[in-house]
């Protein structure tokens with residue numbers, strides 16, 4: 001792959017404390033002088049941890065497999081090029097549920113930093129980690145099942161004001177292809193009974209718990225009292241926020257994406273997942289997943305697409 005940055009261009013000499021980045025045992029870990037940090041597993045380019053103000057914002061199951069034997073249960077698995085079980089009559093039809101990105105070994109392309117410490121403008125105590133996946137890195141099985149020439153660059157930026165994760169998809173071939181993408185983020189929360197999700201009011205959603213029927217979100221605030229699996233479509237507001245005990249906890253801003261999935265497996269589904277531990281863990285997580293999953297995004301040869309999220313932890 002020819003996308004590598006110059007190695008570790010993150011510490012201009014003669015300046016104050018700088019972000020640190022190190023790669024170890026299949027992971028890349030970056031920290032800011034403030035102590036905020038992010039950890040990314042090369043398998044799936046899965047964000048495993050994002051800490052800000054001494055607090056973990058991401059939930060990972062105690063039984064999650066981190067050895068590449070299956071997608072990580074928790075963190076931020078990347079869904080591409082199909083969301084859910086792919087339709088059999090589509091070009092993604094032979095791929096596993098949620099596609100191959102979360103099941104593939106990504107390449108670490110390097111790190112970089114810029115001037116202001118803010119996600120919106122980059123910063124000298126912000127750090128961006130880039131990861132790449134292309135046709136050449138795919139397993140033989142995935143390449144046969146989805147025979148397109150593509151390149152993904154996933155950029156994870158840790159800044160004073162939060163974490164941004166952006167996926168760039170490029171069609172490097174001549175044939176067009178269609179895809180869906182989603183950042184399947186498991187946010188860590190204190191207690192699901194005290195959580196509300198705001199910013200999805202007046203939006204149409206598909207309720208996968210009710211035979212994939214279409215509904216309208218009338219209440220501006222969503223509370224979770226049981227298994228939830230909903231796909232909110234064409235959302236007008238850019239920001240979805242999670243509150244806890246009525247206080248802001250996390251803001252999630254969609255960038256170039258207009259759909260979001262809200263998922264909590266609750267008691268029975270958690271029991272049925274071998275890699276979901278502790279079983280009571282459903283009380284400590286909620287998935288709010290930004291993406292493009294309503295229909296398909298089409299890229300002609302040479303075209304590219306970018307989408308992701310900007311998250312801010314609030315206290």
Ligand SMILES: O=P(O)(O)OC[C@H]1O[C@H](O)[C@H](O)[C@@H](O)[C@@H]1O
Nearest residue numbers: 097098208229230261262263287
């Ligand atoms: O078990 P997984 O393949 O990781 O999928 C976990 C969940 O992902 C999404 O949130 C889907 O909407 C759910 O239907 C699915 O159960």
